[in-house]
Amino acid sequence: MSTVDTFGRPIRDLRISVTxxxxxRCVYCMPKEVFGRGYRFMDRKELLTFEEIERLARAFVxxxxxxxRITGGEPLLRRDLEVLIERLVAIGGLDVALTTNGTLLPQKAEALRAAGLNRVTVSLDSLDDETFRAMNDVGFPVARVLEGIDAAASAGLAVKVNAVVKRGVNDxxxxxxxxxxxxxxxxxxxxxYMDVGGTNGWRLDDVVPAAEVVATVDAELPxxxxDENYRGEVARRWRFRDGGGEIGVIASVTQPFCGDCTRSRISAEGRLYTCLFASVGHDLRAVVRGGADDAELHDFIARIWGRRSDRYSEIRSSRTAELPRVEMSYIGG
Structure with a gap:
């Protein structure tokens, strides 16, 4: 039986950051002026081990x-990630996915598929090379991300592509x-474009509403x-009328979906966040390394989720603008 929060929302989806x-240095996630030279990233010993991640995953199941969903940072920078994928797939009855910027997929796609991964989501905010280089802020070319997408598809992985849309930048x-x-x-x-964290300079004027996105596409490609695939699906789905597939829009700013949110998130150092916009995390690493048995770990997670009352996007206002929020780079969006 699923554990539910104070609004009756079950815990169904878990995102795990591995680095x-x-x-x-995408401007909406890890802007260079903040995460540049001199910034202290975590030591390896601060990160959850693969064994600890597997144990936590079993407790969440x-x-x-x-x-x-495995996230980062960029999760493929974590050495031997396919070993973790294999461990999670072995739990059984668990849908395991990965979000990546695609840069390392040409080298890693085959190994990920062999480990049991079925699908990946690749971030690609523009097909215009100059715009894309500016948005990732390290000069990485579009062509190499497209190579990563092709590599994933060739390996047998289903592919979704995520594009964050910012007014005046890539709309x-x-x-x-x-x-x-x-x-x-x-x-x-x-x-x-969302107000995650406190370093990306978010303004409401920068948001391109999902309705505008759909209208823009629909004008040429009807x-x-x-229908949604399941309760809690964050993307609203639209099919091309000519049978050319589908698109989705994720509209947490203009069309909040807090009422059906079933997502929990574990940061790279093992803190549990019950909302993408949360300011406080719960230290799972301390519980795991403190000797808790499986029943105690299960109950710890159940208590946290059972008290959950998050609905940031539904109450977003001037009152929430100055609240501290965890950075996206720690919990993977």
């Missing part, structure tokens, strides 16, 4: 979790992205709404 490091790329992935077999999802 706080990334080879990009016992509380009702059905899907685990002119909405249609180009739709054209490129139309008929490709890959699902493109547009994400409203769309029709599609």
């Amino acid at each position: 706080d490091r990334c080879n990009f 016992a509380n009702g979790v059905e899907k685990v 002119d790329q909405i249609l180009d992205l739709a054209r490129h992935f139309h008929g490709s077999g890959h699902i493109l999802r547009y994400i409203e 769309l029709e709404p599609a």
Whole structure:
């Protein structure tokens, strides 16, 4: 039986960050002026081990979790990540996925597939090389991310592509992205620019509403709404009327979905966050390393989720603007 929070929301989805490091410095996640030279990233001993992650995953499954997504930072920077994937797949009955910037997929896709991974989500915010280089802020070219997507598909991995849309930066790329992935077999999802963390300079004026994104695509590639796949799915789905696949829009700013949110998140150092916009995490690493048995670990997680009352996106206002929030680079979005 699933553990539920104070609003009756079950705990179904778990996102696990395996590193706080990334080879990009995307302006909405790890801006260079903050995460630049001199910033102290975590020592290896501070990170959860693969054994600890597996144990936590089993405790979450016992509380009702059905899907685990591995995130970062950039998760493929974590050495031998395919070993962890294999451990999680072996739990059984668990949907295991991975979010990546795609840079290392040409080298890692085959090993990930062999470990049992079935699907990846690749971040790609623009097909215009100059724009993309500016957004990742390390000069990484679009072509090499596209090579990573091709490598994943060739290895047999299903691919979704996430694009964060920011007004005046890459909103002119909405249609180009739709054209490129139309008929490709890959699902493109547009994400409203969100006020995660405190370092990305978020302003409401920078947000391109999901309704505008859909209208832009629909004007050339007609769309029709599609039913959600499951309760708590964050993306609203739209099918191309000509059968060329689908897109999704994730609209946590203009169309909050807190009421059906089933996601929990573990940061790279093992803190449990019950909301993407949370300011306080609960130290799972201390519980695991403190000698708790499986029953105690299960109950600790159940108590935290059972007290959960988060609904930040529904109450977003001037009152919430100055609240401290965990950075996206620690919990993977």
